[in-house]
Amino acid sequence: MTEIVPVSGPELVTYSDELAALMIEAVEAGASVGFLLPLDREAAAVWWRERAAAVDAGSQQVWIARDDERVAGTIGLARAAMPNARHRAEVAKLMVRPSARGRGIGRALLTAVERSAAEQGLSLLVLDTETGSDAERLYRSAGWTPCGSVPDYAADPYGTLRGTTLYYRALGHPETSAP
Template identity: 75%
Template sequence: MIEIVPVRGHELVTYADELAALLVDTVDGGSSVGFLAPLDREVAADWWRERAGAVDAGRLQVWIARDAERVAGTIALDRARLPNARHRAEVAKLMVRPSARGRGVGRSLLDAAERSAAGAGVTLLVLDTESGSPAERLYRSAGWTECGSIPDYAGDPAGVLRPTTLYYKAIGTAQALPGR
């Protein structure tokens, strides 16, 4: 049984080694999540630990999917900070351990992030993913709208530049932002 739970800053530090293993496995598996292979596990753990402050400040939310043994997946929601963008957030770092794929873990993580964003008054979510990646099927089936692609946007784990597809999802009724 997989449980999806939000993670606070100090918990992110506690889970950093497990999340690092997930990140390394994801990069080694060829997924483009911002890192090049080979990714050192301690560098990956430090990357997660460095996000604890943003989690505690409310700028970043992180969820993990865990089973009885370990972290099976993760997702993050990065809130926009500029005054004219506080209605939106970016979904980032959706990763699922290969042994947990095909069991609805990615969809459950995505649903958790979407519910939390809607509950916080966010009305627009955005994300990007490597064009042609298996993640695109998940996003489309979850009601996300493709809005274009950018050639040579980011390097895959081998450093080869690949196109990225941008997606958005309206999750609430957009309203004007409060004036000054």
């Protein structure tokens, strides 16, 4: 059974090696999540550990999907910093181990983020993903709205420039007390 749980900054540090392994597997399988091949395991672990302070500060959140005590997936949420944008956040780094794909883990992670964002008073989520990717199909089927694409936006793990499609998801009206 897969369990989706938010992680604290110290927990993120604890999980950093396992998240690094997940990231490497995802990138090796072609996931365009900001990294190029070959991806060094220690560099990937450091990347995760560097997020701990932002998680503790509340500007970022990270969830993991645990499947039989193993991290099967992850997703992040980055709060907008500017005062006029505190009603929105960016979904980032949705990754599922290739061996765990096709079991609804990605959708469960996305649903957990959407639910948490709404509970926090956020009314708008945004994300970007490689045009034509499996991730894009997930976002469309989950009700996200495409709002444009940019050609040659980012390199895939092999260094080839690919287009990126931007998506948004309206969650409702912002609470007047949203931070």
